[in-house]
Amino acid sequence: MMVESASETIRSAPSGQNGVGSISGQADGGGGGAGAAGAGGGGAGRDSAAAGADSNGEMSPAELLHFQQQQALQVARQFLLQQASGLSSPGNSDSKQSASAVQVPVSVAMMSPQMLAPQQMQQILSPPQLQALLQQQQALMLQQLQEYYKKQQEQLHLQLLTQQQAGKQQPKEALGNKQLAFQQQLLQMQQLQQQHLLSLQRQGLVSLQPSQASGPLQTLPQAAVCPTDLPQLWKGEGAPGQPAEDSVKQEGLDLSGSATTATSFAAPPKVSPSLSHHTLPNGQPTVLTPRRDSSSHEETPGSHPLYGHGECKWPGCETLCEDLGQFIKHLNTEHALDDRSTAQCRVQMQVVQQLEIQLAKESERLQAMMAHLHMRPSEPKPFSQPVPVSAADSFPDGLVHPPTSAAAPVTPLRPPGLSSAPLHSGGPARRRSSDKFCSPISSELAQNHEFYKNADVRPPFTYASLIRQAILETPDRQLTLNEIYNWFTRMFAYFRRNTATWKNAVRHNLSLHKCFVRVENVKGAVWTVDEREYQKRRPPKMTGSPTLVKSMISGLSYGALNASYQAALAESSFPLLNSPGMLNPGSASSLLPLSHDEVGAPVEPLPSNGSSSPPRLSPPQYSHQVQVKEEPAEAEEDRRPGPPLGPPNPSTAGPPEDRDLEEELPGEELS
DNA sequence: AATGAGGTAAACACAT
């Protein structure tokens, strides 16, 4: 016990909330503080947990692997986007085309999580956010890598030139037809490098000695960074000197390493939100230094996919151009429609194809890995839950889980539904606010089921809402404490650790909230949910909400969310799957965008009293609940002392289904 | 600044 609690303490520290405050950086500037604060207070013997408080997020090897896989995939995707967009643009030089392109949702930057510890980030960010963040980070990384590659290319170029034309070598401009061949080779080389990079990243474990390289790939060691090396990239250069050490150190994939990794993502260059990402029309995020930022901003309107950072982005060309006009000129002269350009274009095409193939493979691999690594938790336990084990996959609510895993290999990375809540709240996702605003827990869960199941991310729901969800998912609406625990661990990777902490929290919540009713059962005590009480506890304020929703969304959009992204957010945010009949998350979300909130809003709000029962909910059910609670005296009794109610409870016997529906709608929605 | 909600830690009682 002692041990456990001790470790718990350590772990819990990070979760503590010094959310935004801790600027000191991951490891823990905050940790100590938080710990101290937390422990310090109480008069009673709180032994200071402060001592060991170390916020290092811990990742098991499996988790780390998963994480790295995700990164690799993201990188690949990014590459594809970039390559693809780069490919498409060459033809026309007019800036309008820039509009095309895929957007990389990166706006989350504003959250400037840079200084947060991994754990904190997880708490603060929702899966979608994390994902966006990851993308952002990877975009940055890519940028770095690309620049690196370019430099390497240039070097190679020069080498070749010097070798073959011993004499005056004019930079790239002077490239003649002869150089064409070289250039193509270079491009292919680049392609190889990229692929290699991907695979290396995938493996994560690979570390290369800077010196061992030979030939054109010489650069790989530095370029081929495993996630843990990223910080170096961000810092500037591949620091040829360190790689050996770092790689060795990180090869171990120990916890600290993983923590570092996570952190590294969180602590990218300190780019101000506005600067941090610029998503070029071609979907290529550009990392802008403050200095350039301004200029790029100006350019943005008339930017060109092949133009960024004041230089030509044409493969192998880094010609500096003062402005877009000059660039256009350059483009027309240097990269006009000729053999060379078409050849390069062809190469680029191949690169894209290769990457696509690579991506597919990687995706497949990831899927397999995840299936292997995370299956365990979801596997039926000997435990035998009174309820359908299937619960994990089919929510009673009638929610249908998106065929995520099967269809989208990357699912874990991109939870289908972007929960707006977290974005909105900006603070710890679990905060009450999030609880209220976020999409219905059931739908959120349904949509991100796989994600939460596999990613060690703290779900943006309150314990109360989670407990409720767990209970409601069962056919008979009741669970023993242990079953609740199991549900938590089964559904959320996050709760597979820190057990003492969250279990305590669960118990605490069960006892604390009136909405949870303990019922004596034959086998022992089971917990049920008093929906009415649950509804009650929601503050009235949220009621109106259209405004809130809007503000929320606008808040979300804050940065530079493009319309589509916002729309997506809006959609996913309020997928009220309400209509009892059709609870198809997918369809629901797609069908009801913003309007939902309105629908949902009214429902939720009704905190005041029974009246609350959301219009369309099945009143009967509520009445049920009401009855239980109706009698203050009895209710009370019911509750705590838990006078053995014969049949666990009304809800059970009767109309589970109805309840489901209704609950889903009103309750969670709002919450 | 006050208040409420939620999270965490811990003490304590009770049952197995």
Added chain:
DNA sequence: TATGTGTTTACCTCAT
């Protein structure tokens, strides 16, 4: 006695 379960209290953070 060791554990698990429940309850309660205290303190903290955050949002309103």
